[in-house]
Amino acid sequence: MAHDHGHSHGSHAPDGGPHPGPHSPGHHGHDHADIDWAGMAPLLEAEAEVFSPLYTEALTWLARDVRDPGLIVDAGSGPGVVSCLLADAFPGARVVAVDGAEPLLERARARAARLGAADRFGTLAGELPAVLDELEYPADLLWASRSLHHLGDQRAGLAAFGERLAPGGTLAILEGGLPARFLPRDIGMGRPGLQARLNVLEEERFAEMRASLPGTVAETEDWPELLNAAGLKHTGSRSFLLDLPAPASDPVRAYLAVFLGRLREAQGDRLDAGDRAVLDRLLDPADEASLHRRPDVFLLAAHTVHTAVRPA
Structure with a gap:
C-alpha cells in the first residue's frame, strides 16, 4: 500500500489508495503536492506496522551480507516505520529517511525519538532521485521500498541510486511479489473470486x-x-x-477496511453491481459479514527484495 501506493508495505497511496498488492506504495519521488500527507500519515504508518514482520525478516536477511554499514539511506521512507526498523537492525549505522513529503518526515523523526534512535537518525526532504545529491557522503546501504516505481524512468532512477553508494555498498529494492489475499475465494455472498477481480483493478x-x-x-x-x-x-x-492467519487482529481489519474503502471509491465503478454490493457489505461495520466482524479475514502477502552491490 504504499506509495503507488498500494505498500507501505509501507508506503503511500496517493494514486488511488493503498494496496496490499505487489505495487504498494513505498514512498515516492514525484511531486504529490495535492496530497494531504499529514492526513495520510496514520494510514501509511498503520500499513507499515502491519507489514513489519515481513520487513524485519527482509532486513535480517540483508544484515547477513551488509556488515557494519556507516550510512543507511531509506529512499522513499514515508513516515519512517521501516527507517526505524533499519536503525534497529543495524545499531551502529546512521539512518537518513528521504521523502518528498515533509509531514511524513516529521512523523519519522518523532518515531525515531520514541525508539531512542534520534541521535543517529536524520531526514532529507525532496524529490527522488535528485535530492540524494544532498547527502553528505555515500551510502553503504540504500533501501528503496516501492519508491522506484514512482519514478518515470526507472532505469535512470536505479543508476542515480547506484551513484550514491560507496564502493562496495549495497542497493536493496523492494519491488514485485504477489498480490495480497485477505478473504477466502468464496465468502458466502456474491460471485466467488471477488479478490481476483479486485487484483485486476489494482x-x-x-x-x-x-x-x-x-x-x-x-x-x-x-x-x-x-x-x-x-x-x-x-x-x-x-x-x-x-502470514497473518484468521481471525485477523483489529489493526489488520482496520487497515484492510481503509484499503478496500479507498479502492471502492477510486475503482468501484469498474466493477459490476453485484461486486459493488458485496464491497458495500464488507465495508459496513454493522454487517456481520463485514471485514470488521467476519471470522475468516486473514492477510497473506509476499514482497520481493532484490540486492546489488556497487563494484569496489
Missing part, C-alpha cells in the same frame, strides 16, 4: 499511475537485469511472506 490502477508519470518509460521489469545495466552487480533476490 493492476489497471498501477498501469495508469505509471503512464501518468512525467517522462515515463516503458520497461521490462527484470530487476536483476536492470540492476546490472545500472553498473551494479546483482547479488540476490528473495521473497518474504507476511
